[in-house]
Amino acid sequence: MNDPRPVANPLFLREEELRQGIELLFYAYRDFTAEPDKILAELGLGRAHHRVIYFVGRNPGMPVSALLDILKITKQSLSRVLGKLIRVGFIQQKAGTRDARQRLLELTPKGAALERRLTEGQRRRFATAYRGAGADAVDGFRKVLTGLIDENERLKALAGGSRG
Amino acid sequence: MNDPRPVANPLFLREEELRQGIELLFYAYRDFTAEPDKILAELGLGRAHHRVIYFVGRNPGMPVSALLDILKITKQSLSRVLGKLIRVGFIQQKAGTRDARQRLLELTPKGAALERRLTEGQRRRFATAYRGAGADAVDGFRKVLTGLIDENERLKALAGGSRG
DNA sequence: GCCAATGCGTCAACATTGCTGCCATAATCG
DNA sequence: CGATTATGGCAGCAATGTTGACGCATTGGC
Numbered sequence: 001m002n003d004p005r006p007v008a009n010p011l012f013l014r015e016e017e018l019r020q021g022i023e024l025l026f027y028a029y030r031d032f033t034a035e036p037d038k039i040l041a042e043l044g045l046g047r048a049h050h051r052v053i054y055f056v057g058r059n060p061g062m063p064v065s066a067l068l069d070i071l072k073i074t075k076q077s078l079s080r081v082l083g084k085l086i087r088v089g090f091i092q093q094k095a096g097t098r099d100a101r102q103r104l105l106e107l108t109p110k111g112a113a114l115e116r117r118l119t120e121g122q123r124r125r126f127a128t129a130y131r132g133a134g135a136d137a138v139d140g141f142r143k144v145l146t147g148l149i150d151e152n153e154r155l156k157a158l159a160g161g162s163r164g
Numbered sequence: 165m166n167d168p169r170p171v172a173n174p175l176f177l178r179e180e181e182l183r184q185g186i187e188l189l190f191y192a193y194r195d196f197t198a199e200p201d202k203i204l205a206e207l208g209l210g211r212a213h214h215r216v217i218y219f220v221g222r223n224p225g226m227p228v229s230a231l232l233d234i235l236k237i238t239k240q241s242l243s244r245v246l247g248k249l250i251r252v253g254f255i256q257q258k259a260g261t262r263d264a265r266q267r268l269l270e271l272t273p274k275g276a277a278l279e280r281r282l283t284e285g286q287r288r289r290f291a292t293a294y295r296g297a298g299a300d301a302v303d304g305f306r307k308v309l310t311g312l313i314d315e316n317e318r319l320k321a322l323a324g325g326s327r328g
Numbered sequence: 329g330c331c332a333a334t335g336c337g338t339c340a341a342c343a344t345t346g347c348t349g350c351c352a353t354a355a356t357c358g
Numbered sequence: 359c360g361a362t363t364a365t366g367g368c369a370g371c372a373a374t375g376t377t378g379a380c381g382c383a384t385t386g387g388c
Contacts, residue, residue, distance in 0.1 A: 014291075015287075019222065019287075020322075021290045021294070022218075022283070022286055022290060023321065024306060024309040024310065024321065025309065027309075027313045027317065027321040028309045029189065031314045031317060032189065032312055044343085044344095046344045046345070048346085051190070058183065058187075063364080063365090064365065072194060072198070073346070074348085075364095075366085076348085076349095076367085076368095077346055077347075079367075096364090099355075099363090099364075100355060100356090101354060101355050101363070102364065103365065119186070123179075123186070126185045127178075128311060129308050129311030129312045130185070130308065132307075133304060134304075134307075136300065137303070137304030138181075140298075140301030140305050140307075140308075141185070141301075141305045141308035142184070142188060143298075144293050144301055144302060145188040145189065145192045146192075148289055148290070149188075149191045149192055149195050150198075153195065157187065157188065157191040208373095210372085210374070211374085212373075212374060213373095228335075237375065237376090238377080240337090240338080240375090240376080240377085241374065241376075243336080244338095245373090245374080247338090263385070264383080264385085265334070265384050266335065267335080267337095
């Protein structure tokens with residue numbers, strides 16, 4: 001009846017708060033990726049292919065090095081994924097004009113169609129979540145997520161498309 | 165000089181807003197998992213092991229089936245990961261009392277130490293992001309992330325530890 | 329007490345996604 | 359010209375996921 005703690009222990013609350021954040025991030029990411037994964041599996045592709053298709057669609061004409069910097073994987077890992085997407089005809093390369101060593105990447109029409117199909121569900125999921133949470137919540141969401149990103153990556157991340 | 169659009173196209177804004185959300189989630193998750201991944205690699209473990217260690221630490225005495233329901237992977241995949249963690253001595257099993265078929269999972273002291281080591285950086289990352297964003301932002305962050313989770317998973321996700 | 333269902337584990341085979349290390353080519357920069 | 363950069367390829371290895379099939383102990387309903 002007589003709780004000795006007038007307010008909840010702030011240290012416990014803090015720990016609980018942090019753990020809840022960790023878990024929410026896990027659950028959200030888990031469900032967020034499940035839908036496209038199914039579509040990809042039917043095509044013999046994986047999540048890595050989606051990431052490449054997404055960012056190339058977002059940044060048409062980007063060189064391989066820019067993709068590597070976003071994905072933070074090795075050149076060899078990307079090479080395999082990218083090679084398959086090119087062979088199957090979702091992505092095409094053009095030689096760079098300024099630097100002829102560069103291979104500038106862009107989606108083929110077929111690739112753009114797949115991109116839309118893959119990302120559609122994710123956009124809808126975000127739209128629903130945003131609508132349900134309200135504009136202020138969306139702002140907070142962005143603030144916290146941005147704070148989770150490595151400091152030296154933040155600017156690049158916020159630049160998003162080729163607007164930066 | 166004279167922009168024909170008095171305000172930005174709301175449809176474009178919406179699309180841009182949604183894509184930014186998608187990307188922020190990707191970047192945050194990428195950097196959020198990078199630190200523990202390094203530690204795990206030194207131990208010959210992977211991200212899947214971290215997830216198991218995390219949730220068992222959070223829910224001591226949980227049966228295997230509960231873990232499967234959280235991770236959404238197959239029994240066989242979990243079995244391999246769990247088996248290794250038990251062999252190496254990070255997790256131990258006890259037979260269930262109510263149902264003797266169940267294997268109730270808990271961290272060994274060694275496992276608890278690893279859990280702290282792995283999750284420490286992630287907690288710190290969240291603490292910094294929360295502090296920088298403010299209490300209202302944290303609330304919005306939680307609202308949006310919760311909205312991203314599959315509807316029929318939301319209650320379970322929010323229950324978090326064994327408080328539910 | 330029988331018998332189906334449940335909880336858990338395991339063997340085999342396979343694909344994806346990372347990694348390292350090494351090598352090659354071509355182009356650009358100083 | 360020589361060093362660096364941008365890209366690609368090959369071999370091999372590990373982790374993480376999948377499906378399918380099977381076994382074993384226990385539980386619970388009839």
